[in-house]
Amino acid sequence: MAGTLITLDLVGIFVFAIAGALVAVRKDLDVFGVLVLAGTTGLGGGFLRDVLIGATPPAALADWRYLLVPVTAGLLTFVFHATLGRIERQVEVFDAFGLSLFCVAGTLKALDHGLGPVPAALLGMVTAIGGGMLRDLLVGRVPVVFTGDLYATPALAGAVVTVLGERADLTPVAVAFAGAGVCLTWRLLAIWRGWRAPMPSGPASV
């Protein structure tokens, strides 16, 4: 089970890193910028969580293999960005897998560190969306997760289901499947159906 989880974790980091590197290429960053955005997107959510719960140094800094994954993803994207850009719809589906996995893993780690159910679910969501938010900050755009795309809500839902599953004493595998399943289904439906988050009604006074 632990081996499976680590594999899934690395796959999630890899997919997030490719998404980050594609943004860097489109912003005309150099090879170093591409690598940093790949690393930030893939590892940033976990870093935020670990710093906030005091689990330092983060896992990715304690094990160099974690660092190899975003570097590889960044270099691949740097070279093959034209091809990857063409299959971005498929990349988005992989990204949904990463999101699902990270919201579950982040929640479980926060619970493990003694956080209550509400903060743990919040940190599960932060783990899943934090890397993309940091990426957007670094390239100077408002995080896409704020602008109508249904991205954070599925992650939060998956995190809540994970907390509830833990409370109900389900087996770890069942918890992971339930949490990730809810997040993945919701996210894929949002992509497929073009669902959007509610916007404020009426004009904003200035």
Next chain:
Amino acid sequence: MAGTLITLDLVGIFVFAIAGALVAVRKDLDVFGVLVLAGTTGLGGGFLRDVLIGATPPAALADWRYLLVPVTAGLLTFVFHATLGRIERQVEVFDAFGLSLFCVAGTLKALDHGLGPVPAALLGMVTAIGGGMLRDLLVGRVPVVFTGDLYATPALAGAVVTVLGERADLTPVAVAFAGAGVCLTWRLLAIWRGWRAPMPSGPASV
């Protein structure tokens, strides 16, 4: 006393969260962006302080009631943003109360964790202005605190007075009143009189 302090703390978070949510509405963010900006503005300064002094997890993550406050403020703003936007001048006065309270609370917590007087005053200021700075980063604007508004200086003054009061062995209530009073008076005068911070003289060479 402790109960009073927590109440004031929650009021400060609430007012900051409303200010953050109003910015989000004006930037056309969706409901999720409004909630995240509410949370970041209300809790971000304390998070920065707690991460820097190693007091993790931050209080707001150890007690779910702290999270309820910005969520409520964010949802209220999402629905009633037109009304809140009209009374923004009053919101600014409440915000000054939040600033005053946070600079005192932040300084006291830093002193409690063994920091010296100068770093403690600095962290008191960071606690007071940090949430607003993170909010501005997330929506991609230069922090308003940098652009001439007299906002950080009152917070720093309040923090310095708090340190001096602690050194003079005043009672906690007297320290809090002195520190918050200095910050609040200065900030309200700055709003009322339109005081500005000094700008560099002459053109900047490029």
Next chain:
Amino acid sequence: MAGTLITLDLVGIFVFAIAGALVAVRKDLDVFGVLVLAGTTGLGGGFLRDVLIGATPPAALADWRYLLVPVTAGLLTFVFHATLGRIERQVEVFDAFGLSLFCVAGTLKALDHGLGPVPAALLGMVTAIGGGMLRDLLVGRVPVVFTGDLYATPALAGAVVTVLGERADLTPVAVAFAGAGVCLTWRLLAIWRGWRAPMPSGPASV
């Protein structure tokens, strides 16, 4: 030796702080913005490293003399920005010294805290470039380190040499000279020769 290292460290902070304050003046920030950017640029890289490895509070918050350096640099720049702007090429050379020193010091501190060689080298680079990245975030521009300037690569090279020197059981002085020397030589050559980092080839698909 320890005295020498602290002196060099303070010189590095001072030079970085001047570079940050110059950016603030050019962005029309007020005196407070100038001081915050000076502090962020001079101390930010070390803060990032210390928060990530759990060495909190950071050294600069445990010793108020560290805070005095960026404040002095910021006030000097606020008053004499016209003069400093004219000798910016020379400031860039001093900045290269700061970069060289910080990549070595950051790597050594990470190794000291038990990190492996790869994460330690990465954190050495983060220490050297992190302050400038935070500065750029705060003024709303894409970090210049991402846009073709050869800045991060010399820092990474210096960090790698530092790790290798430690492994080879060189004396601390030899390690510091080797790591800083590689970084400094490479960086000065890049400035002098106008070397650039590789950019992605071909147009980015949108």
